[in-house]
Amino acid sequence: MPRDKIPKLFDGSIDELTKPSKPKKAKSDLKKEKMQKTLYISRDMNVKLIQLYAEEGRRQSAIVEDAVNLYYYLRLALGEKKFEELMSAVKREDPDFLRDYVSKLKL
Numbered sequence: 001m002p003r004d005k006i007p008k009l010f011d012g013s014i015d016e017l018t019k020p021s022k023p024k025k026a027k028s029d030l031k032k033e034k035m036q037k038t039l040y041i042s043r044d045m046n047v048k049l050i051q052l053y054a055e056e057g058r059r060q061s062a063i064v065e066d067a068v069n070l071y072y073y074l075r076l077a078l079g080e081k082k083f084e085e086l087m088s089a090v091k092r093e094d095p096d097f098l099r100d101y102v103s104k105l106k107l
Contacts, residue, residue: 049063057104
């Protein structure tokens with residue numbers, strides 16, 4: 001039998017072998033576990049994200065999660081038609097116009 005086929009023996013300490021295993025995660029912990037995200041955004045959106053990050057001092061991932069939650073729940077609350085109207089107002093990128101639009105928005 002060639003030498004490279006012989007299994008290697010454990011070269012750690014006895015303490016490592018006798019350490020208790022890590023406790024299994026509860027189901028509620030699994031929901032909170034972070035997942036890897038790939039987010040493709042425009043350069044303009046990246047600049048806005050960096051500005052928000054600088055102003056609020058929070059992690060970018062927290063800002064993105066807030067934005068996704070806001071988008072999701074506004075869409076549910078407003079319905080498709082009113083949500084699309086709101087998004088077209090947002091895309092104008094005019095805070096005063098948007099403030100005016102939201103003040104007139106009736107649910």
